[in-house]
Amino acid sequence: MDSVVEAPVLAVLADPTRARIIQLIRDAEGGRAMVSRLAEQLGLRQPTVSHHMAALHAEGLVVREPEGRRVWYSISPDEADRVTALLGAPALAAEEPDWDRVVDDLAARYHGVFSRETIARYLTDSRDLLAARGPAPLLASRSAAFTTARLDDLHSLEQPAGTPSVLFVCVQNAGRSQLAAGILRQLAGDQVIVRTAGSAPAAEVRSVIVTALDEIGVTLGGEFPKPLTDEAVRAADIVVTMGCGDACPIYPGRRYLDWDLADPVGQPMSVIRAIRDDIYRRVRTLLEELVGTPGP
Protein backbone atom coordinates (compact mmCIF):
# COMPACT_ATOMS: atom_id res chain seq x y z
CA MET A 1 0.00 0.00 0.00
CA ASP A 2 1.07 3.50 -0.70
CA SER A 3 0.38 6.35 1.69
CA VAL A 4 -0.15 8.77 -1.20
CA VAL A 5 -2.89 6.61 -2.66
CA GLU A 6 -4.52 6.01 0.72
CA ALA A 7 -4.72 9.62 1.78
CA PRO A 8 -8.05 10.50 0.04
CA VAL A 9 -9.94 7.77 1.86
CA LEU A 10 -8.78 9.14 5.18
CA ALA A 11 -9.76 12.65 4.15
CA VAL A 12 -13.28 11.56 3.19
CA LEU A 13 -13.83 9.76 6.47
CA ALA A 14 -12.42 12.66 8.47
CA ASP A 15 -15.80 14.30 7.71
CA PRO A 16 -17.94 13.09 10.64
CA THR A 17 -21.15 12.95 8.58
CA ARG A 18 -19.53 10.76 5.94
CA ALA A 19 -17.97 8.52 8.57
CA ARG A 20 -21.42 8.16 10.13
CA ILE A 21 -23.01 7.36 6.75
CA ILE A 22 -20.46 4.61 6.19
CA GLN A 23 -21.20 3.23 9.63
CA LEU A 24 -24.98 3.30 9.03
CA ILE A 25 -24.65 1.49 5.68
CA ARG A 26 -22.28 -1.06 7.11
CA ASP A 27 -24.59 -1.85 10.02
CA ALA A 28 -27.83 -1.78 7.97
CA GLU A 29 -29.72 -5.01 7.28
CA GLY A 30 -28.02 -6.74 4.35
CA GLY A 31 -25.21 -4.18 4.52
CA ARG A 32 -26.99 -1.72 2.18
CA ALA A 33 -29.08 1.43 2.49
CA MET A 34 -30.96 4.04 0.45
CA VAL A 35 -30.56 7.81 0.62
CA SER A 36 -34.11 8.27 1.94
CA ARG A 37 -33.50 6.02 4.93
CA LEU A 38 -30.06 7.52 5.64
CA ALA A 39 -31.53 11.05 5.55
CA GLU A 40 -34.12 9.93 8.09
CA GLN A 41 -31.50 8.38 10.39
CA LEU A 42 -29.18 11.38 10.15
CA GLY A 43 -31.91 14.02 10.40
CA LEU A 44 -30.64 15.61 7.18
CA ARG A 45 -32.34 16.60 3.91
CA GLN A 46 -32.13 14.06 1.06
CA PRO A 47 -30.17 16.38 -1.31
CA THR A 48 -27.55 16.85 1.44
CA VAL A 49 -27.17 13.10 1.85
CA SER A 50 -27.07 12.62 -1.95
CA HIS A 51 -24.19 15.11 -2.07
CA HIS A 52 -22.26 13.10 0.54
CA MET A 53 -23.05 9.85 -1.31
CA ALA A 54 -21.65 11.28 -4.54
CA ALA A 55 -18.38 12.09 -2.75
CA LEU A 56 -18.17 8.65 -1.15
CA HIS A 57 -18.95 7.02 -4.49
CA ALA A 58 -16.32 9.11 -6.29
CA GLU A 59 -13.74 7.92 -3.76
CA GLY A 60 -14.71 4.29 -4.36
CA LEU A 61 -15.86 3.76 -0.77
CA VAL A 62 -19.41 2.76 -1.70
CA VAL A 63 -20.92 0.89 -4.64
CA ARG A 64 -24.32 1.64 -6.23
CA GLU A 65 -26.88 -1.06 -6.96
CA PRO A 66 -29.92 0.25 -8.87
CA GLU A 67 -33.24 -1.48 -8.26
CA GLY A 68 -35.98 -0.06 -10.47
CA ARG A 69 -35.99 3.69 -9.85
CA ARG A 70 -34.24 3.38 -6.50
CA VAL A 71 -30.56 2.96 -5.68
CA TRP A 72 -29.03 0.89 -2.90
CA TYR A 73 -25.62 1.83 -1.55
CA SER A 74 -23.25 -0.63 0.09
CA ILE A 75 -19.60 -0.55 1.21
CA SER A 76 -17.27 -1.38 -1.64
CA PRO A 77 -15.96 -4.91 -0.92
CA ASP A 78 -12.48 -3.65 -1.83
CA GLU A 79 -12.67 -1.13 1.01
CA ALA A 80 -14.37 -3.33 3.60
CA ASP A 81 -11.14 -4.10 5.46
CA ARG A 82 -10.19 -0.42 5.63
CA VAL A 83 -13.65 0.52 6.85
CA THR A 84 -13.38 -2.12 9.56
CA ALA A 85 -9.98 -0.76 10.59
CA LEU A 86 -11.44 2.74 10.79
CA LEU A 87 -14.75 2.03 12.47
CA GLY A 88 -14.01 -1.16 14.36
CA ALA A 89 -15.73 -4.47 13.63
CA PRO A 90 -19.48 -4.32 13.03
CA ALA A 91 -21.42 -4.97 16.22
CA LEU A 92 -23.39 -7.92 14.91
CA ALA A 93 -21.50 -9.11 11.85
CA ALA A 94 -20.13 -12.37 13.22
CA GLU A 95 -22.47 -15.02 14.52
CA GLU A 96 -21.65 -16.75 17.78
CA PRO A 97 -19.47 -19.68 16.68
CA ASP A 98 -21.18 -23.06 16.55
CA TRP A 99 -18.86 -24.86 18.98
CA ASP A 100 -20.68 -28.21 18.65
CA ARG A 101 -20.10 -28.12 14.93
CA VAL A 102 -16.40 -27.44 15.52
CA VAL A 103 -16.24 -30.50 17.80
CA ASP A 104 -18.04 -32.59 15.15
CA ASP A 105 -15.54 -31.58 12.50
CA LEU A 106 -12.53 -32.31 14.68
CA ALA A 107 -14.11 -35.61 15.73
CA ALA A 108 -14.26 -36.57 12.04
CA ARG A 109 -10.62 -35.58 11.64
CA TYR A 110 -9.43 -37.55 14.68
CA HIS A 111 -11.79 -40.51 14.18
CA GLY A 112 -10.20 -43.58 15.76
CA VAL A 113 -7.55 -41.48 17.49
CA PHE A 114 -9.35 -39.26 20.02
CA SER A 115 -12.89 -39.46 21.38
CA ARG A 116 -15.43 -36.70 20.91
CA GLU A 117 -15.27 -36.07 24.69
CA THR A 118 -11.50 -35.58 24.67
CA ILE A 119 -11.75 -33.22 21.70
CA ALA A 120 -14.56 -31.22 23.33
CA ARG A 121 -12.53 -30.92 26.54
CA TYR A 122 -9.42 -29.68 24.75
CA LEU A 123 -11.43 -27.25 22.62
CA THR A 124 -13.12 -25.72 25.66
CA ASP A 125 -9.82 -25.49 27.50
CA SER A 126 -8.06 -23.94 24.49
CA ARG A 127 -10.85 -21.39 24.06
CA ASP A 128 -10.71 -20.47 27.75
CA LEU A 129 -6.93 -20.07 27.59
CA LEU A 130 -7.06 -17.82 24.52
CA ALA A 131 -9.90 -15.72 25.91
CA ALA A 132 -8.40 -15.45 29.41
CA ARG A 133 -7.06 -11.93 28.83
CA GLY A 134 -10.18 -10.44 27.27
CA PRO A 135 -11.82 -10.43 23.84
CA ALA A 136 -9.68 -12.57 21.52
CA PRO A 137 -9.66 -12.14 17.72
CA LEU A 138 -10.75 -15.11 15.58
CA LEU A 139 -11.46 -17.06 18.76
CA ALA A 140 -13.20 -20.07 17.20
CA SER A 141 -10.69 -20.78 14.45
CA ARG A 142 -7.71 -20.17 16.72
CA SER A 143 -9.18 -22.34 19.47
CA ALA A 144 -9.63 -25.12 16.92
CA ALA A 145 -6.08 -24.67 15.57
CA PHE A 146 -4.68 -24.60 19.12
CA THR A 147 -6.67 -27.77 19.87
CA THR A 148 -5.35 -29.64 16.82
CA ALA A 149 -1.76 -28.70 17.70
CA ARG A 150 -2.29 -29.95 21.26
CA LEU A 151 -3.96 -33.18 20.11
CA ASP A 152 -1.19 -33.78 17.59
CA ASP A 153 1.36 -33.29 20.37
CA LEU A 154 -0.52 -35.73 22.61
CA HIS A 155 -0.67 -38.25 19.78
CA SER A 156 3.05 -37.89 19.12
CA LEU A 157 3.75 -38.76 22.77
CA GLU A 158 1.99 -42.09 22.24
CA GLN A 159 3.28 -42.74 18.74
CA PRO A 160 6.53 -40.83 18.17
CA ALA A 161 6.98 -40.17 14.45
CA GLY A 162 10.74 -39.73 14.62
CA THR A 163 10.54 -36.15 13.36
CA PRO A 164 12.47 -33.87 15.75
CA SER A 165 10.36 -31.14 17.35
CA VAL A 166 11.34 -27.73 18.68
CA LEU A 167 9.29 -25.50 20.97
CA PHE A 168 10.13 -21.78 21.10
CA VAL A 169 8.89 -19.95 24.19
CA CYS A 170 9.08 -16.21 24.84
CA VAL A 171 6.92 -13.88 26.94
CA GLN A 172 4.23 -12.63 24.56
CA ASN A 173 4.57 -15.24 21.78
CA ALA A 174 4.28 -12.26 19.48
CA GLY A 175 7.90 -11.41 18.63
CA ARG A 176 10.98 -13.51 19.30
CA SER A 177 9.32 -16.94 19.34
CA GLN A 178 7.38 -16.15 16.14
CA LEU A 179 10.53 -14.95 14.39
CA ALA A 180 12.38 -18.13 15.38
CA ALA A 181 9.50 -20.43 14.41
CA GLY A 182 8.93 -18.78 11.03
CA ILE A 183 12.61 -18.99 10.16
CA LEU A 184 12.91 -22.62 11.26
CA ARG A 185 9.82 -23.62 9.25
CA GLN A 186 11.25 -21.87 6.20
CA LEU A 187 14.61 -23.63 6.49
CA ALA A 188 13.38 -27.04 7.59
CA GLY A 189 10.10 -27.58 5.75
CA ASP A 190 8.59 -30.77 7.15
CA GLN A 191 11.89 -32.07 8.56
CA VAL A 192 11.15 -30.48 11.95
CA ILE A 193 7.92 -29.95 13.90
CA VAL A 194 7.86 -26.36 15.14
CA ARG A 195 5.74 -25.05 18.00
CA THR A 196 5.58 -21.73 19.87
CA ALA A 197 4.14 -20.44 23.14
CA GLY A 198 4.32 -17.47 25.48
CA SER A 199 4.37 -17.18 29.26
CA ALA A 200 2.03 -14.14 28.98
CA PRO A 201 0.66 -14.23 25.41
CA ALA A 202 -0.38 -11.03 23.62
CA ALA A 203 -3.62 -10.83 21.62
CA GLU A 204 -1.89 -10.62 18.26
CA VAL A 205 1.48 -10.94 16.57
CA ARG A 206 2.68 -7.38 15.92
CA SER A 207 2.69 -6.19 12.33
CA VAL A 208 6.37 -5.14 12.62
CA ILE A 209 7.21 -8.81 13.18
CA VAL A 210 5.18 -9.81 10.11
CA THR A 211 7.11 -7.17 8.13
CA ALA A 212 10.50 -8.26 9.49
CA LEU A 213 9.72 -11.85 8.49
CA ASP A 214 8.36 -10.85 5.08
CA GLU A 215 11.59 -8.97 4.30
CA ILE A 216 13.41 -12.30 4.36
CA GLY A 217 10.63 -14.18 2.56
CA VAL A 218 9.22 -15.89 5.63
CA THR A 219 5.48 -16.11 6.19
CA LEU A 220 3.85 -15.96 9.59
CA GLY A 221 1.20 -18.32 8.24
CA GLY A 222 -1.77 -18.58 10.54
CA GLU A 223 0.29 -18.32 13.72
CA PHE A 224 -1.07 -16.49 16.78
CA PRO A 225 0.02 -15.98 20.39
CA LYS A 226 -0.94 -18.75 22.79
CA PRO A 227 0.01 -19.84 26.28
CA LEU A 228 2.41 -22.56 27.26
CA THR A 229 0.71 -25.92 27.78
CA ASP A 230 1.99 -29.07 29.34
CA GLU A 231 1.76 -31.31 26.27
CA ALA A 232 3.67 -28.78 24.15
CA VAL A 233 6.66 -29.09 26.47
CA ARG A 234 6.35 -32.86 26.80
CA ALA A 235 6.18 -33.33 23.00
CA ALA A 236 9.23 -31.18 22.31
CA ASP A 237 12.71 -32.63 21.88
CA ILE A 238 14.22 -29.18 22.26
CA VAL A 239 12.74 -26.28 24.22
CA VAL A 240 14.22 -22.87 23.45
CA THR A 241 13.35 -20.19 25.98
CA MET A 242 13.82 -16.50 25.22
CA GLY A 243 13.31 -14.22 28.18
CA CYS A 244 10.86 -16.46 30.03
CA GLY A 245 13.15 -19.12 31.51
CA ASP A 246 11.38 -19.62 34.81
CA ALA A 247 7.89 -20.03 33.35
CA CYS A 248 8.81 -23.20 31.51
CA PRO A 249 8.36 -26.52 33.34
CA ILE A 250 11.35 -28.84 33.22
CA TYR A 251 10.84 -32.43 32.07
CA PRO A 252 13.60 -35.02 31.89
CA GLY A 253 14.77 -36.10 28.45
CA ARG A 254 14.29 -32.72 26.82
CA ARG A 255 17.09 -30.45 25.84
CA TYR A 256 16.67 -26.89 27.11
CA LEU A 257 18.34 -23.91 25.48
CA ASP A 258 18.07 -20.36 26.76
CA TRP A 259 18.72 -17.72 24.11
CA ASP A 260 19.69 -14.33 25.50
CA LEU A 261 17.99 -11.95 23.05
CA ALA A 262 16.88 -8.34 23.25
CA ASP A 263 13.11 -7.85 23.50
CA PRO A 264 11.75 -6.33 20.25
CA VAL A 265 8.79 -4.65 22.01
CA GLY A 266 8.83 -0.91 21.41
CA GLN A 267 12.03 -1.06 19.34
CA PRO A 268 12.49 0.66 15.99
CA MET A 269 12.66 -1.46 12.84
CA SER A 270 16.48 -1.36 12.69
CA VAL A 271 16.73 -3.03 16.11
CA ILE A 272 14.02 -5.55 15.21
CA ARG A 273 15.96 -6.51 12.09
CA ALA A 274 19.11 -7.03 14.17
CA ILE A 275 17.19 -9.27 16.59
CA ARG A 276 15.72 -11.17 13.64
CA ASP A 277 19.17 -11.78 12.15
CA ASP A 278 20.58 -12.83 15.53
CA ILE A 279 17.73 -15.36 15.80
CA TYR A 280 18.34 -16.45 12.20
CA ARG A 281 21.94 -17.40 12.93
CA ARG A 282 20.97 -19.34 16.05
CA VAL A 283 18.14 -21.19 14.26
CA ARG A 284 20.42 -22.10 11.38
CA THR A 285 23.01 -23.56 13.78
CA LEU A 286 20.31 -25.43 15.67
CA LEU A 287 18.93 -26.94 12.46
CA GLU A 288 22.39 -28.06 11.37
CA GLU A 289 22.75 -29.89 14.67
CA LEU A 290 19.29 -31.43 14.30
CA VAL A 291 19.24 -32.65 10.73
CA GLY A 292 22.63 -31.75 9.32
CA THR A 293 21.29 -29.25 6.78
CA PRO A 294 24.29 -27.81 4.93
CA GLY A 295 25.02 -24.12 4.70
CA PRO A 296 24.34 -22.32 1.42
Place this chain on the structure above:
Amino acid sequence: MDSVVEAPVLAVLADPTRARIIQLIRDAEGGRAMVSRLAEQLGLRQPTVSHHMAALHAEGLVVREPEGRRVWYSISPDEADRVTALLGAPALAAEEPDWDRVVDDLAARYHGVFSRETIARYLTDSRDLLAARGPAPLLASRSAAFTTARLDDLHSLEQPAGTPSVLFVCVQNAGRSQLAAGILRQLAGDQVIVRTAGSAPAAEVRSVIVTALDEIGVTLGGEFPKPLTDEAVRAADIVVTMGCGDACPIYPGRRYLDWDLADPVGQPMSVIRAIRDDIYRRVRTLLEELVGTPGP
Protein backbone atom coordinates in the same frame (compact mmCIF):
# COMPACT_ATOMS: atom_id res chain seq x y z
CA MET B 1 -13.12 -5.46 18.58
CA ASP B 2 -16.01 -3.33 19.69
CA SER B 3 -17.15 -0.31 17.71
CA VAL B 4 -17.98 1.57 20.92
CA VAL B 5 -14.42 1.21 22.17
CA GLU B 6 -12.91 2.10 18.79
CA ALA B 7 -14.89 5.28 18.19
CA PRO B 8 -12.61 7.67 20.21
CA VAL B 9 -9.55 6.76 18.14
CA LEU B 10 -11.38 7.66 14.97
CA ALA B 11 -12.56 10.93 16.51
CA VAL B 12 -9.02 11.91 17.52
CA LEU B 13 -7.64 11.24 14.06
CA ALA B 14 -10.50 13.08 12.37
CA ASP B 15 -8.63 16.20 13.54
CA PRO B 16 -6.26 16.84 10.61
CA THR B 17 -3.49 18.27 12.83
CA ARG B 18 -3.50 15.21 15.05
CA ALA B 19 -3.59 12.87 12.05
CA ARG B 20 -0.58 14.77 10.68
CA ILE B 21 1.27 14.54 14.01
CA ILE B 22 0.76 10.78 14.05
CA GLN B 23 2.07 10.57 10.49
CA LEU B 24 5.15 12.70 11.33
CA ILE B 25 6.00 10.56 14.38
CA ARG B 26 5.46 7.34 12.47
CA ASP B 27 7.74 8.44 9.62
CA ALA B 28 10.42 10.06 11.86
CA GLU B 29 13.81 8.41 12.23
CA GLY B 30 13.50 5.64 14.79
CA GLY B 31 9.72 6.12 14.80
CA ARG B 32 9.84 8.79 17.53
CA ALA B 33 9.75 12.57 17.78
CA MET B 34 9.85 15.46 20.27
CA VAL B 35 7.38 18.31 20.58
CA SER B 36 10.00 20.92 19.54
CA ARG B 37 10.69 19.16 16.25
CA LEU B 38 7.00 18.52 15.55
CA ALA B 39 6.18 22.19 16.17
CA GLU B 40 8.88 23.14 13.67
CA GLN B 41 7.55 20.73 11.05
CA LEU B 42 3.95 21.79 11.54
CA GLY B 43 4.66 25.52 11.81
CA LEU B 44 2.81 25.62 15.14
CA ARG B 45 3.71 26.91 18.59
CA GLN B 46 5.07 24.33 21.07
CA PRO B 47 2.22 24.77 23.61
CA THR B 48 -0.28 24.05 20.80
CA VAL B 49 1.54 20.86 19.87
CA SER B 50 1.83 19.88 23.55
CA HIS B 51 -1.93 20.23 23.84
CA HIS B 52 -2.45 17.87 20.88
CA MET B 53 0.10 15.43 22.31
CA ALA B 54 -1.78 15.33 25.62
CA ALA B 55 -4.98 14.38 23.76
CA LEU B 56 -3.21 11.71 21.71
CA HIS B 57 -1.56 10.35 24.85
CA ALA B 58 -4.86 10.29 26.75
CA GLU B 59 -6.38 8.20 23.93
CA GLY B 60 -3.48 5.76 24.08
CA LEU B 61 -2.34 6.47 20.53
CA VAL B 62 1.16 7.56 21.54
CA VAL B 63 3.55 6.48 24.28
CA ARG B 64 5.96 8.77 26.16
CA GLU B 65 9.62 7.95 26.68
CA PRO B 66 11.41 10.46 28.91
CA GLU B 67 15.10 11.03 28.28
CA GLY B 68 16.61 13.41 30.82
CA ARG B 69 14.48 16.56 30.71
CA ARG B 70 13.13 15.79 27.24
CA VAL B 71 10.32 13.48 26.16
CA TRP B 72 10.18 11.33 23.04
CA TYR B 73 6.81 10.36 21.62
CA SER B 74 6.20 7.26 19.53
CA ILE B 75 3.14 5.41 18.22
CA SER B 76 1.80 3.00 20.79
CA PRO B 77 2.71 -0.50 19.56
CA ASP B 78 -0.83 -1.59 20.40
CA GLU B 79 -2.19 0.96 17.93
CA ALA B 80 0.40 0.51 15.18
CA ASP B 81 -1.86 -1.68 13.05
CA ARG B 82 -4.75 0.77 13.30
CA VAL B 83 -2.48 3.69 12.42
CA THR B 84 -1.28 1.78 9.37
CA ALA B 85 -4.86 1.11 8.32
CA LEU B 86 -5.67 4.80 8.70
CA LEU B 87 -2.61 6.35 7.13
CA GLY B 88 -1.45 3.63 4.79
CA ALA B 89 1.83 1.79 5.14
CA PRO B 90 4.86 3.93 6.01
CA ALA B 91 6.74 4.97 2.89
CA LEU B 92 10.06 3.47 3.92
CA ALA B 93 9.26 0.96 6.66
CA ALA B 94 9.94 -2.24 4.75
CA GLU B 95 13.32 -2.84 3.18
CA GLU B 96 13.47 -4.26 -0.32
CA PRO B 97 13.43 -8.02 0.26
CA ASP B 98 16.74 -9.79 -0.01
CA TRP B 99 15.78 -12.24 -2.76
CA ASP B 100 19.19 -13.94 -2.82
CA ARG B 101 18.83 -14.71 0.84
CA VAL B 102 15.38 -16.22 0.20
CA VAL B 103 16.90 -18.45 -2.50
CA ASP B 104 19.69 -19.48 -0.10
CA ASP B 105 17.18 -20.46 2.56
CA LEU B 106 15.03 -22.48 0.17
CA ALA B 107 18.17 -24.09 -1.27
CA ALA B 108 19.01 -25.28 2.24
CA ARG B 109 15.48 -26.63 2.62
CA TYR B 110 15.50 -28.50 -0.70
CA HIS B 111 19.13 -29.59 -0.53
CA GLY B 112 19.54 -32.75 -2.60
CA VAL B 113 16.08 -32.35 -4.12
CA PHE B 114 16.17 -29.16 -6.23
CA SER B 115 19.13 -27.11 -7.43
CA ARG B 116 19.66 -23.48 -6.48
CA GLU B 117 18.99 -22.55 -10.13
CA THR B 118 15.62 -24.30 -10.21
CA ILE B 119 14.62 -22.67 -6.94
CA ALA B 120 15.69 -19.21 -8.14
CA ARG B 121 13.73 -19.69 -11.38
CA TYR B 122 10.55 -20.71 -9.54
CA LEU B 123 10.92 -17.91 -7.02
CA THR B 124 11.28 -15.27 -9.75
CA ASP B 125 8.36 -16.71 -11.67
CA SER B 126 6.17 -16.89 -8.55
CA ARG B 127 7.03 -13.29 -7.66
CA ASP B 128 6.21 -12.10 -11.19
CA LEU B 129 2.90 -13.97 -11.14
CA LEU B 130 1.86 -12.51 -7.77
CA ALA B 131 2.93 -8.98 -8.73
CA ALA B 132 1.39 -9.14 -12.23
CA ARG B 133 -1.68 -7.15 -11.22
CA GLY B 134 0.07 -4.38 -9.33
CA PRO B 135 1.57 -3.93 -5.86
CA ALA B 136 1.13 -7.18 -3.96
CA PRO B 137 1.04 -7.37 -0.15
CA LEU B 138 3.70 -9.46 1.61
CA LEU B 139 5.27 -10.19 -1.78
CA ALA B 140 8.47 -11.84 -0.57
CA SER B 141 6.95 -14.24 1.93
CA ARG B 142 4.05 -15.14 -0.36
CA SER B 143 6.37 -15.67 -3.31
CA ALA B 144 8.44 -18.01 -1.15
CA ALA B 145 5.35 -19.87 0.08
CA PHE B 146 4.00 -20.13 -3.47
CA THR B 147 7.41 -21.43 -4.57
CA THR B 148 7.53 -24.12 -1.89
CA ALA B 149 4.01 -25.30 -2.79
CA ARG B 150 5.00 -25.50 -6.45
CA LEU B 151 8.27 -27.31 -5.70
CA ASP B 152 6.47 -29.74 -3.41
CA ASP B 153 3.97 -30.41 -6.21
CA LEU B 154 6.81 -31.00 -8.67
CA HIS B 155 8.49 -33.34 -6.23
CA SER B 156 5.26 -35.28 -5.69
CA LEU B 157 5.04 -35.87 -9.46
CA GLU B 158 8.40 -37.62 -9.32
CA GLN B 159 7.88 -39.36 -6.01
CA PRO B 160 4.16 -39.79 -5.32
CA ALA B 161 3.57 -39.99 -1.56
CA GLY B 162 0.23 -41.78 -1.82
CA THR B 163 -1.62 -38.94 -0.06
CA PRO B 164 -4.58 -37.87 -2.19
CA SER B 165 -4.50 -34.25 -3.31
CA VAL B 166 -7.30 -31.85 -4.20
CA LEU B 167 -7.00 -28.55 -6.06
CA PHE B 168 -9.81 -26.02 -5.71
CA VAL B 169 -9.97 -23.38 -8.46
CA CYS B 170 -12.30 -20.39 -8.60
CA VAL B 171 -11.96 -16.98 -10.25
CA GLN B 172 -10.37 -14.76 -7.59
CA ASN B 173 -9.03 -17.46 -5.21
CA ALA B 174 -10.40 -15.19 -2.52
CA GLY B 175 -13.81 -16.69 -1.73
CA ARG B 176 -15.18 -20.07 -2.80
CA SER B 177 -11.86 -21.88 -3.25
CA GLN B 178 -10.57 -20.58 0.10
CA LEU B 179 -13.77 -21.66 1.87
CA ALA B 180 -13.50 -25.15 0.36
CA ALA B 181 -9.79 -25.49 1.13
CA GLY B 182 -10.12 -24.30 4.73
CA ILE B 183 -12.98 -26.71 5.40
CA LEU B 184 -11.20 -29.66 3.78
CA ARG B 185 -8.00 -28.96 5.78
CA GLN B 186 -10.05 -28.81 8.97
CA LEU B 187 -11.80 -32.11 8.28
CA ALA B 188 -8.90 -34.02 6.77
CA GLY B 189 -5.81 -32.84 8.67
CA ASP B 190 -2.82 -34.36 6.90
CA GLN B 191 -4.84 -37.09 5.18
CA VAL B 192 -5.28 -34.90 2.08
CA ILE B 193 -3.02 -32.35 0.38
CA VAL B 194 -5.09 -29.25 -0.35
CA ARG B 195 -4.21 -26.56 -2.92
CA THR B 196 -6.07 -23.56 -4.29
CA ALA B 197 -5.77 -21.21 -7.27
CA GLY B 198 -7.72 -18.60 -9.19
CA SER B 199 -8.09 -17.85 -12.89
CA ALA B 200 -7.90 -14.11 -12.09
CA PRO B 201 -6.58 -13.90 -8.51
CA ALA B 202 -7.47 -10.97 -6.25
CA ALA B 203 -4.84 -9.23 -4.10
CA GLU B 204 -6.22 -10.50 -0.80
CA VAL B 205 -8.74 -12.93 0.68
CA ARG B 206 -11.71 -10.82 1.76
CA SER B 207 -12.27 -10.39 5.47
CA VAL B 208 -15.88 -11.59 5.18
CA ILE B 209 -14.50 -14.95 4.07
CA VAL B 210 -12.13 -15.03 7.07
CA THR B 211 -15.14 -14.28 9.30
CA ALA B 212 -17.35 -16.91 7.65
CA LEU B 213 -14.62 -19.51 8.19
CA ASP B 214 -13.94 -18.40 11.75
CA GLU B 215 -17.61 -18.84 12.65
CA ILE B 216 -17.19 -22.58 12.04
CA GLY B 217 -13.77 -22.76 13.67
CA VAL B 218 -11.76 -22.90 10.46
CA THR B 219 -8.61 -20.85 10.05
CA LEU B 220 -7.49 -19.33 6.77
CA GLY B 221 -3.92 -19.90 7.91
CA GLY B 222 -1.43 -18.09 5.71
CA GLU B 223 -3.42 -18.62 2.50
CA PHE B 224 -3.48 -15.94 -0.20
CA PRO B 225 -4.82 -15.64 -3.75
CA LYS B 226 -2.56 -16.98 -6.48
CA PRO B 227 -2.86 -17.93 -10.13
CA LEU B 228 -3.32 -21.37 -11.58
CA THR B 229 -0.02 -23.03 -12.49
CA ASP B 230 0.65 -26.11 -14.53
CA GLU B 231 2.26 -28.21 -11.79
CA ALA B 232 -0.66 -27.56 -9.42
CA VAL B 233 -3.04 -29.19 -11.89
CA ARG B 234 -0.64 -32.03 -12.71
CA ALA B 235 -0.05 -32.83 -9.04
CA ALA B 236 -3.77 -32.95 -8.18
CA ASP B 237 -5.77 -36.16 -8.12
CA ILE B 238 -9.00 -34.18 -8.08
CA VAL B 239 -9.52 -30.71 -9.55
CA VAL B 240 -12.64 -28.90 -8.37
CA THR B 241 -13.57 -25.87 -10.48
CA MET B 242 -16.01 -23.28 -9.23
CA GLY B 243 -17.04 -20.72 -11.82
CA CYS B 244 -13.82 -20.88 -13.85
CA GLY B 245 -14.23 -24.14 -15.77
CA ASP B 246 -12.65 -23.06 -19.06
CA ALA B 247 -9.50 -21.60 -17.50
CA CYS B 248 -8.34 -24.95 -16.17
CA PRO B 249 -6.18 -27.13 -18.42
CA ILE B 250 -7.30 -30.74 -18.75
CA TYR B 251 -4.78 -33.50 -18.11
CA PRO B 252 -5.56 -37.20 -18.41
CA GLY B 253 -5.74 -39.23 -15.22
CA ARG B 254 -7.20 -36.45 -13.09
CA ARG B 255 -10.77 -36.34 -11.94
CA TYR B 256 -12.50 -33.03 -12.66
CA LEU B 257 -15.50 -31.81 -10.73
CA ASP B 258 -17.36 -28.60 -11.48
CA TRP B 259 -19.30 -27.23 -8.54
CA ASP B 260 -22.08 -24.84 -9.47
CA LEU B 261 -21.96 -22.30 -6.64
CA ALA B 262 -23.13 -18.71 -6.26
CA ASP B 263 -20.32 -16.12 -6.27
CA PRO B 264 -19.95 -14.56 -2.79
CA VAL B 265 -18.56 -11.27 -4.15
CA GLY B 266 -20.70 -8.34 -3.05
CA GLN B 267 -23.14 -10.58 -1.17
CA PRO B 268 -24.35 -9.91 2.37
CA MET B 269 -23.15 -12.17 5.18
CA SER B 270 -26.32 -14.31 5.19
CA VAL B 271 -25.73 -15.31 1.55
CA ILE B 272 -22.02 -15.93 2.21
CA ARG B 273 -22.94 -18.25 5.08
CA ALA B 274 -25.31 -20.19 2.81
CA ILE B 275 -22.57 -20.56 0.18
CA ARG B 276 -20.14 -21.68 2.90
CA ASP B 277 -22.56 -24.34 4.14
CA ASP B 278 -23.26 -25.54 0.59
CA ILE B 279 -19.49 -25.91 0.09
CA TYR B 280 -19.20 -27.64 3.47
CA ARG B 281 -21.65 -30.39 2.45
CA ARG B 282 -19.88 -30.95 -0.87
CA VAL B 283 -16.43 -31.08 0.78
CA ARG B 284 -17.65 -33.54 3.38
CA THR B 285 -19.04 -35.85 0.69
CA LEU B 286 -15.83 -35.55 -1.32
CA LEU B 287 -13.72 -36.43 1.71
CA GLU B 288 -15.87 -39.47 2.48
CA GLU B 289 -15.24 -40.70 -1.06
CA LEU B 290 -11.52 -40.02 -0.76
CA VAL B 291 -10.62 -41.45 2.62
CA GLY B 292 -13.86 -42.87 3.97
CA THR B 293 -14.07 -40.45 6.92
CA PRO B 294 -17.24 -41.27 8.82
CA GLY B 295 -19.97 -38.73 9.53
CA PRO B 296 -20.30 -37.41 13.09
